[in-house]
Amino acid sequence: MLDQTTDTARRDWLSLLAKSPTGRARDLLSALDLSPSHELLRAPEIGSVMVRGRAGGTGAPFNLGEITVTRASLKLACGTVGHGYVQGRSKEDALSAALIDALMQTEAADHIADAVLAPLRQEMATRRATRAGKAAATKVEFFTMARGED
Amino acid sequence: MYVAVKGGERAIENAHAWLGEERRGDRDIAELSVAQIREQLKLAVNRVMAEGSLYDADLAALAIKQARGDMIEAIFLIRAYRTTLPRFGGSLPLDTAEMACERRISATFKDLPGGQVLGPTFDYTHRLIDFQLAANGEVAEAPSRETSADPVPHVTGFLNREGLIEEAGEGEDTPPDLTREPLEFPADRSLRLQALTRSDEGFALGMAYSTQRGYGRNHAFVGELRIGEVAVEMEIPELGFAIEIGEITLTECETVNQFTGSKTEPPQFTRGYGLVFGQSERKSISMALVDRALRWEELGEDNVGAPAQDVEFVLSHGDNIQATGFLEHIKLPHYVDFQSELELVRTLRKEVEEARAAADMANQVPEAAE
Incomplete structure (x- = not known):
């Protein structure tokens, strides 16, 4: 079994892959021209996850509604198992995520991290920063015109 | 009762063919793409996701196209699709305090940590038709400013420090689910919140408005309204730990309500809560007001017989798919x-x-x- 630090790293890349825009991770992976042989453990499957919120933000959980999620699992020829979970309904993306997850546990990890995960992380951070910047520009700066007292 | 009748197959086929043609409209006009609906009619897409109770923007946009813009028909399509999906599980409860806020306002505190962030709002527009949009839709890029790393805490959190507002309360980890078990009364708050978040926006708005006009008045202030993205986390059994499986935009509204105390509770502020998929501000505020009105019993308030206090009335009539199903069935043959x-x-x-x-x-x- 993987140790704690690896679990954290794996959690990070799986989360990144799950949230990445449709087709993006797949494109970055296919640009590498790797096609490692593998067998499917779980064919890509589209399903849903019930999202839960909390009353008052911090109180008792309640069911908010579902999101679509697609998952797949595969095994490389060396026996390494990869799992892919992606938001949305792209079976190709779930397969790519599973393949990337498997490769990240092999000697190809550094290469994949540089060529796939790093640009993905960068693009998503940029998108987020752009929106945060626009939000910041709509922050109200109050100034007092006149006070009613005196 | 209605009876199955045979016949009319050709008429039905031809009606559907004509429906397809009417949906397409004038062929000299460019066809609308699903991506255009998703990007440019985002608030319609948000409503279909919220009331369809399935967060998938591409699917909601397609449903809007198929339904020719009939929102309830589109919601119906989403609800029907939803039932075909196997459910992988339930998420961990969302942490809305971690929201990447694109809008965050408070009507109760002017200077609050994190500030008042207006976001892409219709507020302060003059509601005049913009003929430039018809002539030329190009827009300049919105200004940007440096961001701060300051936290954006929930407003109710700092009211709570003084003990002036009721605690949010605890509940079961696995809340009841009305998509799995039929709605039964009395319904606890988690069930009510589930029903309200997927209820018809117009119905929720009407109910909330009735409380403002005096039918079960509850003196609501918008303590906070925030819109932004939140990550969805789920435990993955084959991994043995939780990962983020997606990211969704949500609108959260917390109302702070005046409360002079009751037989069981001291004078304090009480809370109403709204949380809705997408940028759905009107719905979220409505949900919070109705949630608060329905809490009369647990707060020891009087039931003044207002419609918004009647849990059975609100929950049984707020679902537009149930309502339209029963309403529209009367046009089917009842020979x-x-x-x-x-x-x-x-x-x-x-x-x-x-x-x-x-x-x-x-x-x-x-x-x-x-």
């Missing part, structure tokens, strides 16, 4: 039902006419004798 009604009316009428004729005859007897 047998109607035939029996027709027979009944004819019989009753005949009896009345016969009775009248007999009476007339009795009155006419003396005249006839003359």
